[in-house]
Amino acid sequence: MSAPQRWLAALVLGLVLAAPQARGEYGDVVLNRYADKAGVRPVVFPHWFHRLRFTCNVCHSEGGFKMRAGSNDITMGEIIDGKFCGMCHNNQIAWSAEFCHRCHTGRPGLAGGFYGSQDPSGPSGGGDFNQRRH
């Protein structure tokens, strides 16, 4: 490798390392199937916050959330109808869907999938940094 090439490689590496890293808390899922297109921020769902208050059973068994990032087709219409997030986010158990900016908190343009966790990137994994599913 010649000297200019080395410099270039170092520069690229530096840029990559210096780029702001999306970390998130372990178990954070970003949902951005529709948000960006609709002109709102993506949703960040924090698993840790919810499991402090509810067992997995409540959402993944009673609530019908499939346990795979990207496999739940969640729309605001369904939430307002009391499905998915709307089974609790209805102003009775938790804040209602009118408080947009409490859930739609993600950086615009963020791809969907797990962030804080070690992200399964296999064929049917939850998507990884390069290949998000939604």
Add this chain to the structure above:
Amino acid sequence: MKKHKLIAAILLGLSLAPAASAQQFEKQAYDKACASCHNTGIGGAPKLGDPNDWRVPVAAGMARLYKSALEGTPKGMPAKGGLEGRNFTNSEIQAVVDFMVDKVKVALGATAGAAPGAAPAGAAQPLPPVAFNFNRLLKPMDKRNLPPSQDGIHDPANDGTLMLQPPMEGMADLTRSRFGNNTDWVASLQGKKVTPRWERDNPFAEAMVMDLDILRAPKAAVQDVVFPHKQHTEWLDCSNCHPAIFVPQKGANIISMPLILLGQKCGVCHGTVAFPVSECAKCHSQKKGASQAAAPPAQKATGKP
């Protein structure tokens, strides 16, 4: 002012008193910030007073030990020992490192506690390689539990972001661990430090806990896996795992670490929301062949991989 006096007192103590009493501060600091891991050796932390655990780190030199203590290591040592040690100054942390090394100094030979920067006797030997980080996607602990506005995925320009509870606040009272959210959820639940609802509408509903261990003997040279239904059924319904992920039949499930790393089988949760696969011994927890040597207990069912 008080702090200055304290430091002055420590320095005075260090210079005058014999080692045992001068180490009062270090002992207290150790108990506060380090003991939870270094007393027991959790996660590979060198145990206090165990020369075998300390031989390699001490041979690598005090400068390197100080650096690991101050900045943390990829193996799991949090910077300054984590939250509890965050308020200690660098020199105080170094003093605690000296205190810990002192405990094994006699066993390792008198050179161990050399002054900072001084070349240890073992300097001629090549430094042991830094252990390869098991999974590059696992983030060092000091990079976790950031408040939403700093975690890189929440938009700090959004009003709602500032309303969200920071992870450190929400999970402050839970049992800490070195993996995942830095929280041991199973231990927290068992210790009633967290009381999540089992059903949405019924605060009195309780999980149907099934106490049945499943033993799996991998072909590879690793410890056998004991799968505890108990800890899983405290959080999950049977239908979360059966039959889609695991066929509820002995011998019917092919499970391998590659599958798990790809997010299948145990990897549906372990690595995303439950403790990650870096914690090998939490699943591979039984000595290989132990169940064949002795008759399996009544509560154990065995499943072939």
